[in-house]
Amino acid sequence: MTEERHRAYQYCSGLPGLEAVAISSDRTFPRHAHDQCGVGVVLDGGHRSWSGVGAVEAFAGDVITVNPGEIHDGLPIQARPRSWQMLYLDPVRLADLLHEELPREVEIARPALRDPVLAGRLTRLFSEIAAARPDAFAVEEEMVRTLMHLFARYGSRPAPRPGPPPFVARALQRLEDAPGEAATLAELAGLSRVSRFQLLRGFARATGATPHAYLIQQRVRLARRLLAAGRRPAEAAAEAGFADQSHMSRAFMRQFGVTPARYRASLA
Template sequence: MTIASDHHFPRHSHDGFGIGVLSFGAQRSWSGIGAVEAGPGDVIMVNPGEIHDGMPFDGGVRGWRMLYLDPALMAAELADETAAEIEIVRPVARDPRLAGAFHHAFARLTEPGAEPLAREEALVGTLAHLLRRHIVKPPRGPEPSPGVARARKRLDEAPELPASLAELAALSGTTRFGLLRGFVREVGITPHAYLVQARVRLARRLIARGLPPAEAALASGFCDQSHLTRAFVRQFGITPGRYRAALG
């Protein structure tokens, strides 16, 4: 994915590991370790499910290239059953070797007619450098509260279904106020914002499988395509139609 934008992305998350390089401009973002800044040539990274945002530094346009990697792919490369517990250490890194490996992999993966072996080698080479320098198995921190975990599980498993604070609070064994306060404290966004993002990610998967945006909107819980489009642009910076066209 190649993007140039002055868009301010609200707090959101992705299903997979994200790795990219900022081509020009500068960006400030909120991450799991606090506020960070990235400039041209910096590698930008994010873990699956990690809440983050992004805004241009000083309001200008910034451009970047990004790849999103299936956690199962990372687990396969690690050949380790504990791979699901690993995480990228820093959301921004100045690492010219990794940036070079990324650009090489991105070119191979987006080059029409590129040999499968060349694509695979370029991607695995990037992963090898990423795994050596920027991924760790972190020590266990505080366990998330069971109530918030149950609420997130419900929203993750069926984002297309309507939800209410009363339903989520009942699942969590608390009051609506208690659920809302705990969810924002632990996750970083409200349950509704989390639900909308889960629906957008579901719609993106459906579009990638060939479903037209209008049908993907309804199947993922949006009342119509226009609501999906607004949420899609806020989260990814492009429309569902452009995303579908980019898939070829």
């Protein structure tokens, strides 16, 4: 069995609502979602991901994107680590930056792009953020230029998507409303008076994940928001519903690629 290779660095951008992470990893990331809009560049190797438009592949030089709340996963194409840099921007901040130029409701139409100009802008923006002393003015200017290029070329209004069956929608609502509370299959199935088997099958078809996996995703996203709000890791773990801090740390690492401690330190 080969040893897993994984390195991740989280950077403070100096601007509210903008985060940056650099990862080199041969890990497979489970299906999950982010609260933010993500855009980045593959630096080395190849990356395969399931997305809302199906399976996609990206290689060195390609731009990769994800919309807020979009379910996706990730695994290496070759049997070696792939490396990428990713920027995550809060949706409210994004809407504030773009509202004068683009429709208020806009998303990135494609999860993988071959655009050398955009890749170059993203690389320069990341370099500004990763500098020993980031210049907030330079970061903001390059960010706006990069986002305008991205959304002017690849932005689109969200297409209407069929919602999940009502019994799945009720289960989703319960898990999203109270991720910190314990849940059971019997409880979720009972919300719509379906069997546990029906719930499992319908939930997986609608979301690509099991109810338990989806609950862990929601808990990790809640923990991330709590950490950003200043909670200590142990406090965030308890409020998000994890058994203890170590359980949260493992789930956080699997989903975001960085530890809660490193994420919290990047916000200081």
